[in-house]
Amino acid sequence: MLKWRDVIQFANHGNPTPDRRVEKTEAEWQTQLTAEQFRITRLKGTERAYSSQMCNLFEPGKYACICCGTPLFDSGEKYQSGTGWPSFTQPVQDNAVAYHKDGSYGMIRIETTCNTCDAHLGHVFQDGPAPSGLRYCINAIALKKVTSEIQKATFGGGCFWCTEAIFQELQGVLKVESGYSGGETESPTYRAVCSGQTGHAEVIEVTYDPALISYEDLIKIHLTTHDPTTLDRQGADRGSQYRSIILYRTEAEKTSAEKAIAEVQTLMDKRIVTEIKGLDVFYPAEAYHQDYYASNPNKSYCRAVIDPKLAKFRQQYMSKLKEQAP
Numbered sequence: 350m351l352k353w354r355d356v357i358q359f360a361n362h363g364n365p366t367p368d369r370r371v372e373k374t375e376a377e378w379q380t381q382l383t384a385e386q387f388r389i390t391r392l393k394g395t396e397r398a399y400s401s402q403m404c405n406l407f408e409p410g411k412y413a414c415i416c417c418g419t420p421l422f423d424s425g426e427k428y429q430s431g432t433g434w435p436s437f438t439q440p441v442q443d444n445a446v447a448y449h450k451d452g453s454y455g456m457i458r459i460e461t462t463c464n465t466c467d468a469h470l471g472h473v474f475q476d477g478p479a480p481s482g483l484r485y486c487i488n489a490i491a492l493k494k495v496t497s498e499i500q501k502a503t504f505g506g507g508c509f510w511c512t513e514a515i516f517q518e519l520q521g522v523l524k525v526e527s528g529y530s531g532g533e534t535e536s537p538t539y540r541a542v543c544s545g546q547t548g549h550a551e552v553i554e555v556t557y558d559p560a561l562i563s564y565e566d567l568i569k570i571h572l573t574t575h576d577p578t579t580l581d582r583q584g585a586d587r588g589s590q591y592r593s594i595i596l597y598r599t600e601a602e603k604t605s606a607e608k609a610i611a612e613v614q615t616l617m618d619k620r621i622v623t624e625i626k627g628l629d630v631f632y633p634a635e636a637y638h639q640d641y642y643a644s645n646p647n648k649s650y651c652r653a654v655i656d657p658k659l660a661k662f663r664q665q666y667m668s669k670l671k672e673q674a675p
């Protein structure tokens with residue numbers, strides 16, 4: 350938890366490195382934002398006190414930067430300060446917000462900005478409630494409420510031992526389960542799926558927080574961490590159970606999946622053959638397949654096939670990994 354001394358430390362000696370950076374020109378921000386959003390966030394303006402309903406909003410969810418969408422505050426840390434501006438005791442992550450000394454209006458105050466895109470947010474004061482004692486006084490117009498309902502996404506890209514190990518390391522991913530889907534046989538076993546007769550593919554079901562990672566990002570990462578151009582095959586694994594597949598739950602997911610494929614296709618020489626299909630049923634695989642890589646790090650398949658894939662993935666998506674990722 351950040352305290353006043355941390356805030357001063359950041360303002361005096363430099364801010365923590367953000368997970369990612371978003372940089373745009375003034376003109377680009379002007380096109381994207383309304384005049385008032387631009388004035389507050391890019392020109393360090395201040396909205397009129399009590400000008401937003403957001404002060405009285407306490408429903409669960411996150412508040413993201415209006416400019417770049419990075420989650421900044423959680424409603425759990427929001428409180429009624431009576432100042433007329435939305436007030437929080439803590440940012441969602443220590444490196445979400447940046448701090449700067451502000452000597453305007455003949456006072457020394459600490460200005461807060463979005464650490465990802467430098468949007469002006471407001472100021473932080475040391476008269477907040479315990480335990481942090483901080484009051485982040487933020488312009489409502491610099492924030493947007495993100496209702497973050499936990500979602501599930503299902504896709505396959507060959508052996509689920511590999512895909513599961515990869516997706517478990519991503520920020521915003523809460524759970525990954527290995528299983529079977531896309532075929533006809535009810536409640537199939539691993540043996541039956543391996544025979545290639547069930548129509549099912551080895552897939553993973555990813556439970557994620559869309560405030561932290563989008564469906565489209567998940568699909569793009571999926572497409573770039575297996576080979577989506579080989580039909581019914583992934584490396585040495587051959588058979589329709591190893592096919593590249595995306596199983597969508599909604600039309601919006603289908604559209605996102607098609608968009609992600611079109612984008613990733615521009616990076617590939619060969620045609621992407623990933624099947625896009627509506628999800629019917631996801632059958633969780635047998636218990637010994639769950640967390641396979643974590644439970645069997647020294648098995649030869651893990652060393653020979655999963656280790657190099659994971660190493661490549663970690664390098665490619667460093668900024669999207671969980672902080673505690675190995």
Ligand SMILES: [Zn+2]
Nearest residue numbers: 414417463466
């Ligand atoms: Zn931002």
